Amino acid sequence: MTDTPSPLRRLEPGRIVLASHNPGKLREFDDLMAPYGYEVVSAGSLGLPEPEETGTTFEANAELKARAAAEASGLPALADDSGFCVFALNGDPGVYSARWAGPEKDFAMAMRTIEEKLHAAGATDPADRRSSFVAVLCLAWPDGEVALFRGEVEGTAVWPPRGSGGFGYDPMFQPDGESRTFGEMSAEEKHGQDGTALSHRARAFADFSARCLEA
Numbered sequence: 001m002t003d004t005p006s007p008l009r010r011l012e013p014g015r016i017v018l019a020s021h022n023p024g025k026l027r028e029f030d031d032l033m034a035p036y037g038y039e040v041v042s043a044g045s046l047g048l049p050e051p052e053e054t055g056t057t058f059e060a061n062a063e064l065k066a067r068a069a070a071e072a073s074g075l076p077a078l079a080d081d082s083g084f085c086v087f088a089l090n091g092d093p094g095v096y097s098a099r100w101a102g103p104e105k106d107f108a109m110a111m112r113t114i115e116e117k118l119h120a121a122g123a124t125d126p127a128d129r130r131s132s133f134v135a136v137l138c139l140a141w142p143d144g145e146v147a148l149f150r151g152e153v154e155g156t157a158v159w160p161p162r163g164s165g166g167f168g169y170d171p172m173f174q175p176d177g178e179s180r181t182f183g184e185m186s187a188e189e190k191h192g193q194d195g196t197a198l199s200h201r202a203r204a205f206a207d208f209s210a211r212c213l214e215a
């Protein structure tokens with residue numbers, strides 16, 4: 001066994017679509033892609049619609065978003081399906097993380113909903129508040145080939161939320177080994193530093209970039 005990931009079909013330098021309509025994710029992918037020589041365009045800037053996420057897994061939803069963008073654009077497309085999983089809530093909100101925030105994308109409300117459910121379950125001790133962020137990336141080629149990459153980071157669901165950085169559930173998540181939430185960290189710290197990948201998205205991206213991108 002070796003730790004070297006097997007290479008996959010490589011992306012030639014050129015245009016790649018980021019198949020996301022979430023501005024927080026797009027900012028993070030711009031940072032993550034910056035060291036590589038690709039021209040990154042968002043699905044929104046190409047006028048691509050936001051597909052309905054009918055899957056019940058991160059993998060299924062990442063794949064359907066990436067395939068839709070690759071088919072519509074004729075370009076390779078990278079999608080991210082991600083979510084916040086609270087173990088005491090059987091992994092909720094999980095794949096429904098965006099939906100728990102409602103049409104207004106009210107994550108203060110979504111975090112309150114989680115806290116109410118944890119409170120009802122008597123989960124006051126940090127040990128009862130274990131949680132993770134999960135990200136699954138899918139690279140889809142216009143010819144229909146796809147590849148999937150998964151990243152996770154474990155930590156604690158804290159209350160009250162702390163910090164105003166990042167997006168979504170970041171203020172409620174304190175990764176293991178850190179005293180601050182993702183909401184209290186800079187983008188660079190959330191991605192990880194000096195070759196480390198801290199966030200779920202940065203971890204999935206590290207696998208993707210090592211196997212598919214030209215340095």
Ligand SMILES: O=c1nc[nH]c2c1ncn2[C@H]1C[C@H](O)[C@@H](COP(=O)(O)OP(=O)(O)OP(=O)(O)O)O1
Pocket residue numbers: 019020021022025050053065080081082083084097098133166167168169170182199201
């Ligand atoms: O790093 C993160 N920090 C905080 N919250 C996060 C993160 N990563 C995912 N999340 C939460 C919020 C997001 O809304 C949902 C993903 O839902 P998900 O369907 O994958 O994304 P989305 O609907 O926001 O954008 P899109 O589908 O166009 O990529 O999970």
Ligand SMILES: [Mg+2]
Pocket residue numbers: 053098
């Ligand atoms: Mg979505």
